Amino acid sequence: MSLLANRPRIIHAALALFALAVIGRAAKVQLMDAGQWRARARDQQVAAAPLPAPRGTIRDVSGDVLVESREMVRLRVAPREVRDRAQLGRLMRRAGIADALVARATDTTVKWVEVPGLFLPTDVAMLTAMRGVHPEPVLNRVAPPSEGLRRIIGRTADGSVPVDGVELALDGLLRGEAGKEALLRDSRGRLFASPAVDGAAARPGHSVTLTINAGLQDIAERALNDAVEAQGAAGGDIVVLDARSGEVRALASRRADPRSTAATALTEPYEPGSTLKPFIAAWLLEHGRARVDEVVDGHNGKWNLNGRIIEDDHKAASFTFADVMRYSSNIGIIQFAQRLTPREQFEVLRDAGFGAPTGTTYPSESPGRLAPPAMWSQKSSASLAMGYEILVTPLQLAAAYAAIANGGELLQPALVREVRAPDGQVVYSHERRVVRRLMSPATARTMRGLLKGVLEGGTAQGASLATFEVAGKTGTAKVARNKRYVAGEYTASFVGMFPADDPQIVILVKLDSPRKSIYGGKAAAPVSKTVLEAAIAARDAALDRDALSRAPQRVAAAPPVDDPVQDAPAEVVVTESAGTVPYVVTLDQPLRASPVVAGARAVPSVQGLSRRAAAHALHRAGFRVVFVNGAAAQWPSAGTLAAAGSRVTVAVLP
Template sequence: MLRLGSPRRRINIGLIGMTFVLSIFAGRLIQMQGLDSKVYEAAAADQRQHTETIPAKRGSITDVNGHDLAVTVEARELSIDPSKISADVRGKVATILARQLGKSEQDMAAKLARTDTRYQRLATDVDPVVATRLLQAGVPALSAKKTYRRLYPAGDLAGSLIGFVGDEGSGLAGMEQARNTVLAGRDGKQRVETGRDGQRIPMTSSQRTAPMDGQDIRLTIDRDIQWAAQKSIREQVQKSGADSGSVIVMDVQTAQIVAMANAPELDLNNWRKSPQSSQINKAAADVFEPGSTNKVITAAAALEARAVTPDTVFHVPDRIRCADQVLKDAHAHAAESMTFRQAMAQSSNVATIMAARKVGSARLYQMLKAFGFGTAPGGGVPGAEAGLLPDYRKWSGSQSCTVAYGQGVSVTALQMASVYQTIANGGVKVEPQIVAGTTDSSGRFVPAPAGKHTRVVSQTTAKEIATMLESAVGEEGTGHLAAIPGYRVAGKTGTANRYDAELGRYDGYTASFAGFSPADKPRLVVLSVLQNPKNGHFGGQLAAPVFKDVMTFAIKSKKIPPTGSVAAPVRTRAGQ
């Protein structure tokens, strides 16, 4: 017979085995709940806790009168969990999202098809009304996060000066980039506990660091004058067939920039579709040879050195040899006697060279430096370039003559406007200003510090140059198209050969006009410049009318009355 083993033995063996297994479980529980409890508690907390960014509101950019040029409004960022969208409703959901968000249905369907992920961002900068509509439509697994979007109410007004903000909320050009730290503020943070579905667990602890909103920046730009400047230069660029153009309006006493216009200008609401060239603030960054507008610096050097006076008479042919070059006046003429005043009014290159020779290259170079050539202007204008001022010891034989009338040196429109601000301000150069002030954390307006003041020439020299420039806008001057009825105007035309970096040679012209009004009590400086015009090329023909249009609008807008005085009789011709 088959004998069965003792049941007691089997039971004992089973009990021993169970005791061993249970002891392992017990030991593990002791380790987890006792020895390692803090570790697992921290790990669980990390799984539940999430840090959310609380975006700071970006500060506004306004004109000098508080009109909005760049503002921030509330928006929503929409995201979805594709794993919770069943296949049978995926097409319907994609259609709803595409219609409400202005996206393609294919794009939405592709995001919903990513069922291997639990997060897909659908859109940023969504209007809160649209986001609420979608949430109420019952789209499954849809979530909305508060954010902000940047708007530019004025479109292309001062577009390249203001710049724009990228998708990540940082400034990418212009003032938006240059003052990004001030405008952006500081994001806050919030640490919350959420469940597996991503929803916040009620009654759980949270840690919150409040955001610090960005400060508002008030520019010195006047919206109305900026509009007039852009309109005038845009129309002249189109009419003349120029590649581009710029206008600067500057306050004489403070050097605050009242307008800084370019054509073509950047439309800030469509900056992604614009060519990169339109994103550059040409008025501050484009470098060119100024031509005859630079003659005021030669005149300043000659008058300061007492080498000439406005009434000094020169016997002026229409050409002069300088080293291996023969340099000419713009128009052929018989040799004639000219006062220095007349030479400036008629923009004689030859007479200017004669005056420069009395000064010498070293003194002329120092005067160019004193007026700001070769140095980037301060004042916070984004993208401002320094131009090019070679050391006089490196000037070629002909360059020692051409620099006198603005060829062989390079400047920006901003630098040239500063030259005329210095003359109009009695010889005192003020650092150009583009920011009027900012708001502090309490919302109080804090004015920007005034620009640095530097005396460049004596008040007497500045006044003598002003009278010479007023003659240049007279009937016999090259700038007569800049004259404004009822107002005294001082200014100078400029026509320069234009160096084309792509071609590696001179090609085309730069036409410009710079001046101020009222001539006897200056309030505003206006400079206009056109690059590579095809229909005409003289500054008096193309740039002077822009000056007249913009200055006329500006003095009316600022309610600047005529002084009521008339220019004192001066000797313009030799023998008078």
């Protein structure tokens, strides 16, 4: 009875304990374990999708964009989800998608269609809004506009993974920080974006400004391509270097092997031949071991040196020191180089930067090769004096010539002008860096004078300009493979300094195995002239116009022209207007022929060309160009003879 009487109390107590347990559990869940349960709920309802960071923009020295990351769209279609197949087909065709893919995308027997290629979001906005079309945003790295720039800047895989070039060297700065997009998951597991859920924005990479000038780069690439084709060469390189700052303005490279993708002006060394001679000569002058007017035996072009026959193309009984440079005498430079000890000769070349990488921002840059004296043979000293038994890259050689151009300072070449953080803050800015003083300003000035002579009656007359003086040196070197020189294979090269008295730029041209002419003065020197004439004509080619206006102008005397009396008519037919009968004027004296303008050339026709194409054609021909609004025309007209560097006005429709 007592148990039955206490049953309500027991039940009430049990219920109270249960309520307390529920309250306690609820308190634990909602108060003590609230964070844990919220996290579990969030994991079930929210999914995180990575947001790739846009790689930093790469610009040229003028600020023009060379490479950037753009948001593109990859399309996938689920045909069974599509409601308006006719509209889908129209929009897909409008986007340039092939009919075969359109047919598959509208076929309900097909479950899923991957549309190849990437599309701009604005071009497919209506398409991506349709049911059954599943867009996927993708960051695409826009490739550089030319082969030369692609070799410098490099490539990326899948728009974000660097493969080579500056993209690889500066990947830590360019790649940025990935973000995270938070998506909500519904009861069926489908994901959708919601503003109620916070994500983490991607942080773009740093922007990089190169020292390359896009206009000059384009000029160099076109000149190199034309030269390789005209000479039947296996390839070549052009380097344009700012002699005062060490900044690289253009790097053009071309190889017959399609697998070659590097900037070979930095990665492939070669034997420079006679272009190495000025550094031996400068050291001798600097240390008083030779004089400009000093004379050595020319051996009439053939010299037996300890059983080794040394020959010159320009044969003479004797040479002055200046003539050794002018005519690129092997016999002469070897005799002068014999005044150096092996250690001194090694140090001359080592101090010029050969045998060590320049330190520019480019992966896999070659240091070249310069063996220490302990590894030399009896022939090494003479070989080095002629530019053999040493390997240099085109950039190394251009940097060494910049020391002659700027008054004697060897500068570290630079490819990067500036780096900016995403917020615009400058985190790096290139400053001129002197590696060492290579020679005194006086010696550098003397060497520039000697190298002007190479273009004035010497081996590089093909590089002479009609308006400005240029100093430089040619080189013609045999090509070695498997430790043997290949018969008939040569490297033709020329290194120039412009303008000669106060150089702004150094230009190096190298052609590999040219077939038409093997000589640097015939094959490479004219390419330098082409580049310089186009650079002078172009407004955006990184030249100091004020300094050029003060530079000495060449006054080329017109060649004497005989009076061709026998070819001039004694009568002239004159027509007043179309359709009228001409009448004859009898002259007292025969007409004289028109004088020939030194350096004159025919103005090319640019009618029907775009502004850019017209500018390229005129720049390549060595003219300056000015565009004005008006009916299509050009002055002077096509075919007119005009002096190189003169202005051509082109009228285009506004």
